[in-house]
Amino acid sequence: MYNEAEVIGSVIAGILESCPHVVCVNDGSSDLSADAILDAGAYLVNHPINMGQGAALQTGIEFARLLPGVTRFVTFDADGQHRVEDAVRMLRVLETTDVDIVLGSRFLGEAIGASRFKRVLLKAAVRFSNLTSGVRLTDAHNGLRVFNRHVADTLRITAPDMTHASEIIELIARNKYRFVEVAVTIDYSDYSVAKGQPAVNAVNIAVDTLLRKVSR
Amino acid sequence: MILIQIILIAAFAVIFLVALRSRSAHSVNAWKKIAFAGLMVLVVIAVLAPDLVSIVAQAIGVGRGTDLVLYVVSVTFGFYVVNQYLRAQESRHQLHQLARRIAILEAQERYGMERLTVRSSVGTTVAPDAQVAQPTEILPPHA
Numbered sequence: 001m002y003n004e005a006e007v008i009g010s011v012i013a014g015i016l017e018s019c020p021h022v023v024c025v026n027d028g029s030s031d032l033s034a035d036a037i038l039d040a041g042a043y044l045v046n047h048p049i050n051m052g053q054g055a056a057l058q059t060g061i062e063f064a065r066l067l068p069g070v071t072r073f074v075t076f077d078a079d080g081q082h083r084v085e086d087a088v089r090m091l092r093v094l095e096t097t098d099v100d101i102v103l104g105s106r107f108l109g110e111a112i113g114a115s116r117f118k119r120v121l122l123k124a125a126v127r128f129s130n131l132t133s134g135v136r137l138t139d140a141h142n143g144l145r146v147f148n149r150h151v152a153d154t155l156r157i158t159a160p161d162m163t164h165a166s167e168i169i170e171l172i173a174r175n176k177y178r179f180v181e182v183a184v185t186i187d188y189s190d191y192s193v194a195k196g197q198p199a200v201n202a203v204n205i206a207v208d209t210l211l212r213k214v215s216r
Numbered sequence: 217m218i219l220i221q222i223i224l225i226a227a228f229a230v231i232f233l234v235a236l237r238s239r240s241a242h243s244v245n246a247w248k249k250i251a252f253a254g255l256m257v258l259v260v261i262a263v264l265a266p267d268l269v270s271i272v273a274q275a276i277g278v279g280r281g282t283d284l285v286l287y288v289v290s291v292t293f294g295f296y297v298v299n300q301y302l303r304a305q306e307s308r309h310q311l312h313q314l315a316r317r318i319a320i321l322e323a324q325e326r327y328g329m330e331r332l333t334v335r336s337s338v339g340t341t342v343a344p345d346a347q348v349a350q351p352t353e354i355l356p357p358h359a
Contacts, residue, residue: 025319041357045323048315059316063323160312
């Protein structure tokens with residue numbers, strides 16, 4: 001997370017009701033995020049510099065797999081747009097089926113407060129992702145994911161920025177993870193919309209994805 | 217020799233010497249050095265005998281020598297830009313690996329975890345799994 005001091009405490013408290021450990025990566029925030037994480041009772045991992053969400057996810061996963069007894073992993077955005085009950089439901093899917101990774105999809109569920117433009121853009125992103133990765137999904141850029149130890153040990157996100165979502169899907173295809181999508185609700189609060197990425201970033205993500213294709 | 221020729225040759229000589237004297241010169245691939253030296257020789261020949269460039273240009277179907285030089289410079293610049301971009305990506309990747317390692321080591325120390333069990337991002341286990349810290353040694357931050 002980067003500069004989420006306002007909301008991080010309540011987000012962590014919500015997750016701790018259902019999960020024994022919360023690892024929060026402070027991605028070089030300039031506000032009091034680190035204190036808020038410590039107060040809330042999550043493991044704090046401090047990036048010395050701001051490196052982007054993809055890099056933070058990789059750090060969080062690498063730290064979490066060092067904690068003893070951890071077998072299941074959840075990635076959860078720090079801005080409060082996800083719902084803990086969705087994560088719990090996804091954990092149950094992971095336990096009761098033989099998939100490696102469960103992905104949240106807002107198009108199987110509902111996207112509360114999303115603008116019409118945002119919906120159209122995200123649908124286009126999904127079509128682009130299905131085309132370039134060969135993995136058929138209904139939502140390519142959802143931060144809520146649940147996966148097992150095998151995925152945590154083998155996932156290597158190299159895209160430091162927002163492109164990591166596309167990269168994870170490519171890794172699902174390449175590493176042959178068994179996956180399933182589960183409907184989740186995204187709360188587009190004024191806060192998360194203001195903190196989220198601008199829609200024009202879609203151009204960056206598309207270009208980076210194509211660059212990864214040709215550079216491989 | 218006309219003035220512009222002196223200025224150009226002097227400038228290229230300075231570039232050549234700076235490149236040779238730089239501390240990182242020894243780590244550059246030998247073929248790149250040979251190619252660079254060859255390029256310098258070609259440049260000096262082109263400066264001293266512009267007619268020669270025109271002859272070469274006409275031989276390969278380019279109208280004027282200056283056009284040929286422009287094309288060569290454009291292509292070279294393109295390679296340069298791509299090369300620099302890839303290098304920047306690579307060093308950013310290395311920086312991120314380093315920063316991640318620092319972040320995880322610092323966090324492990326804060327929570328009293330066994331330090332030797334960091335798995336590097338390239339997938340090698342630094343120490344045997346047998347050394348994973350026991351649950352009792354770790355104080356969960358919310359305990």
